[in-house]
Amino acid sequence: MTAMTVNERPVDFDMDPETPLLHALRDAANLTGTKYGCGVGDCGACMVLVDGEALRSCLITLAEAEGRFITTIEGLSPDRGHPVQQAMVAEQAIQCGFCTPGIVIAAAALLRGNPEPTEAQIREAVPNLCRCGVYPRLVRAIQRASRVGRRRETISAAPAPGIDPADAARAVPGMRVEGE
């Protein structure tokens, strides 16, 4: 068993400790918002917060994640109303959406440490690859999320539909969620 906290819930993964965290999250914890893009650390689609830092979960083993606090896209905001999520929708910075969860995680980590980043800082902190090429809108969205986070602007649009967090972390063979 490898124990850690995922989206504020204690979980034990009964899997090979060398399993990439990405696969444990997707295949055992049913947290499929975290995407498998390249599998080798290039694309950023698999980013999750590990103790508040945006890291590529395809490069982290379960053993390395033991005892740490993991936040996936499903756990970032209970109502999908994080300023980055609101701004990504408002700026139409999503096309197919495959890269979006990793981008949101990277941007959320950036704004947490630097609430008013420059464009250069955004491009450096959010290096995620997007096959649809949303990069200009992506920068605008993160700048807008920065304004929302600093209470210079509000976005009134309803959050985009998505997986209800209550549905996302179901225990399946290979994982035990305490309390279930």
Ligand code: FES
């Ligand atoms: S799947 Fe992890 S960086 Fe591409």
Ligand code: FES
């Ligand atoms: S929106 Fe399609 S890969 Fe980024």
